[in-house]
Amino acid sequence: MTAIVEVRDLAREYRMGDERVPALRGVTFTVHQPEYVAIVGPSGCGKSTLLNLLGVIDRPTSGTVSIAGERVDQLDDARATEFRLRRIGFVFQRFYLLQALSARENVELPLAEAGMSTRERRARALELLEYVGLGRRERHRPSQLSGGEQQRVAIARALANRPALLLADEPTGELDARTGAEMIALFERLNRDGTTIVVVTHDEDLARAAKRVIHMRDGTIVDDVRVDPADRRVEPVGLAPEPHER
Amino acid sequence: MRVNHRFVCLLLLAVAVRGAPAQQTPRSIARGVPQDAPRSITIDSRLAADASLHVGDRVVVAAGTGEPGDTVVIAAITQRRADPAEIARGEYRVRLHLGQLQSLLGYGDRVDRFAIATPSAGATADAVARINASAFGFQAHRSADVAVETSKTFAVVSRFHRAIGTITIVASAIFLLCIMLLKVDERRRDVAALRLIGCTERTIVGSVVLEAAAIAVLGSLFGVVVGGTASFLVNRHYQAVYRTPLRFSIVTGDIVLLAVALALVLGIVAGWLAARRLVRTPPLALFGR
Numbered sequence: 001m002t003a004i005v006e007v008r009d010l011a012r013e014y015r016m017g018d019e020r021v022p023a024l025r026g027v028t029f030t031v032h033q034p035e036y037v038a039i040v041g042p043s044g045c046g047k048s049t050l051l052n053l054l055g056v057i058d059r060p061t062s063g064t065v066s067i068a069g070e071r072v073d074q075l076d077d078a079r080a081t082e083f084r085l086r087r088i089g090f091v092f093q094r095f096y097l098l099q100a101l102s103a104r105e106n107v108e109l110p111l112a113e114a115g116m117s118t119r120e121r122r123a124r125a126l127e128l129l130e131y132v133g134l135g136r137r138e139r140h141r142p143s144q145l146s147g148g149e150q151q152r153v154a155i156a157r158a159l160a161n162r163p164a165l166l167l168a169d170e171p172t173g174e175l176d177a178r179t180g181a182e183m184i185a186l187f188e189r190l191n192r193d194g195t196t197i198v199v200v201t202h203d204e205d206l207a208r209a210a211k212r213v214i215h216m217r218d219g220t221i222v223d224d225v226r227v228d229p230a231d232r233r234v235e236p237v238g239l240a241p242e243p244h245e246r
Numbered sequence: 247m248r249v250n251h252r253f254v255c256l257l258l259l260a261v262a263v264r265g266a267p268a269q270q271t272p273r274s275i276a277r278g279v280p281q282d283a284p285r286s287i288t289i290d291s292r293l294a295a296d297a298s299l300h301v302g303d304r305v306v307v308a309a310g311t312g313e314p315g316d317t318v319v320i321a322a323i324t325q326r327r328a329d330p331a332e333i334a335r336g337e338y339r340v341r342l343h344l345g346q347l348q349s350l351l352g353y354g355d356r357v358d359r360f361a362i363a364t365p366s367a368g369a370t371a372d373a374v375a376r377i378n379a380s381a382f383g384f385q386a387h388r389s390a391d392v393a394v395e396t397s398k399t400f401a402v403v404s405r406f407h408r409a410i411g412t413i414t415i416v417a418s419a420i421f422l423l424c425i426m427l428l429k430v431d432e433r434r435r436d437v438a439a440l441r442l443i444g445c446t447e448r449t450i451v452g453s454v455v456l457e458a459a460a461i462a463v464l465g466s467l468f469g470v471v472v473g474g475t476a477s478f479l480v481n482r483h484y485q486a487v488y489r490t491p492l493r494f495s496i497v498t499g500d501i502v503l504l505a506v507a508l509a510l511v512l513g514i515v516a517g518w519l520a521a522r523r524l525v526r527t528p529p530l531a532l533f534g535r
Contacts, residue, residue, distance in 0.1 A: 057442060057529050078446070085444020096439030110443050157443065 003069075004165055004196045005031035005054060010063035012049050023049040025219040026063070031212075033164075036191040037198045038210035046219040047200045048169065054198060055088055055167050056080040068164040085113055089158030091168040095150040097142040103129060103153045104138035110160045128156035132186060148179030155186065159195070166190065168199040172206050184209045285343055286321030292489050293338035294323045307342065309350050316346060328492040330400055333484075361389070415508065423516040426458060430520035437524045438532035447525040454521035455514055462513025466506045473497050473505075 012024040024046045031037050039047045052058040053065055056072045057080070065073040068087055075083060084090070097106045104125045111121035129135050132152040134145075142150050151171060158166055171187070172180035184206050191197050191211070199206060207213050208227065215223035287307070289299060299305070301320055308315025324339070326332065348354065364370040370388055377386035387395075430437075440450055477495035484494045524532065 052530060055442065081441065081444055081446055083444075084442060088444075090439075090442045092439060092442075094435070096435060098436060098440075109440075109445070113443075113445050113449060161444075 001032035003030050004033045004035075004067065005029075005198065006064075006066040007050075007054075008064045010050070010053060010065060011061045012046075012053065012058070013061045022219050024053070024060070027216075027219075027221055029214065029221060029224060031165075031196060031198060033196045034191060034194045035196055036187070036209075036211045037214060038207040038212070039198065039200045039214045039216060040202070040207050041216035041222075045216040047216050049219075050216070051167055051169055051198070051200045054165070055090060056083055085110060086161055087164045089160075089163035089166040091151070091154050091158050091166065091171045093170040093173040095142070095147075095154045095174070097150055097153055097157075099142050102139050102141055103134060103145065103149075103156075106142070106153055107156045107160055110157060114161050124160065125156070128159055129153070131159075132156045146179070147175050148182055151175065151179075151183055152186065155190070159190075164196065166195050166197045168197065168201075170201055170203070171199060172201065172203045180205065284317050284319045285346060287318045287343075287346075288322040288324050288341040289320055290324050290326055290339040292326065293340065294320075295489075296338075299323075307340075307346070307350065309352070316349075318342075318346075326490055328490065330492060331396060333488040333490050333492055419512050419516075422462075422512050423519065426513075426516035427520045427523070430454060430517070430524055434524060434527070434532040438529040441525070441529045441532075450525050451518065451521040454524075455517040458513040458517025458520075459510055462509040463506060465513075466509035469509075470497065470502050470505055 007027055007029050010024055010027040011022065013020045013022050015021075027046075027050060039050060041047050049058070053060055053073070054067070056065075056067070056075060060073050063073070064071060067083075070083070070087075072080070072083055097103075098109070101109070104122070107125035107128055108121045111124055116124070126135065126138060129138050132155055134149060134152050134156070137145065137149065140149075142153070145153065151174075155166075155171075168187070172183050175183060180203065187197060187199070187206070188209055197210075199210065201207055210227060212224070212226045214221055215225075284304060287305075293299065299320055301323055303320045304317055305320065306315040306317045324341075326339070342350070348356075362373060364373055374386040374388060377384060437450055441447075474497045477497050480495045481493050485491065
């Protein structure tokens, strides 16, 4: 299997006046294609910091991050932006769609930024909206869509440039239970179709749907288990000292 | 022919307009004019409206109420000129034959001022020089100089207007900049999301500036429409109040161009400053993390 994410001894400290607050302390793990990884843990455990570092929107204090074979931990702002455009898809808790644009135009945005022709990006956007089940709502503005539909548009946007890695930050956080379940099914389908996914969540159902769950606490990985959906058994991966049953 | 039975005031004169029986022979004050042919006068539209006079009406002009006068016929009703110097003047304007006017005033042959037409600017200068050199008791001026002299008050008023306009524009610019900063700041999370999906600073700044420019142009055009409407209403109101064709407020093409250009520049500058401020903030900070 191809390694999509390789994290080695990753540490991140924040300065609070004279004090240094460690958010990550020497995290190491690898994500292969096409894994579906959920990062879980209590608030303040460092999972969002880890996601920011994987998303090349923050720089580590020490350690390395490689995505799709490229070191990304020291990229400058312009190169990090370009890397995010081509190789990473982001899904946010609050969707962050542009209200002035239609669903299709929102999906077209990263394609236009990547320099794709109008005809090609329109076709690609429609293909993606069909994929997430919104083919008939391409002209609707975000305000005319439900929360679940907006999140589907956001997922289509994240997949626009065929990223090596899809990062999601609490993607079901703003959705009700039924819509959340639909979203979980969509993530499973994405993963079945070959998308590598890393999701940070408090949602137990979403975490259970992942093939692998990384538990974090106090800036370190305390558990890394592979989930067997058939019998709900979990198998230890890497750092996990003991097998865990879920 | 209808005859009027009312009294009106005329310049410094009290001119009695009284009923003149059709069979009465009006007294002429001009030589060479048949006794039975009344002389003509012109009155302005204000007098015509107030006294319900019409072209062809016969009236009697006299130095005072009840005094004997001459029956004349109204030959024309003139419109007032659009002269700012005249808007606050309430008197009526009547044009009489010179002899008739002298008779009413009780003055002899006396001229205060007269105009000389010249074929060219050079001839004007020459005429002015010659008159001023030779004519005792007269002072010749070019009509353009007289116009400048009499419009000095309006030049001062115009400067005041310009100063008020400049202050308004400066205040508007500051207001627009603050609004733009606030509006763009409302989009900090959108901008953060755009940066995370890989939009460059150039793209984001460009789109914000483009939007700001479009809003500025639309806003300025809306302002021009509002200004034009306000100008129309102001003109209608004051033209009715002062009974003058004078246009008190004019939205000229130059003003429209200035407004649109100024708004465009202000919009672009304000949008650029606001967008630069946002894109220079790290996306995580924009997300509030």
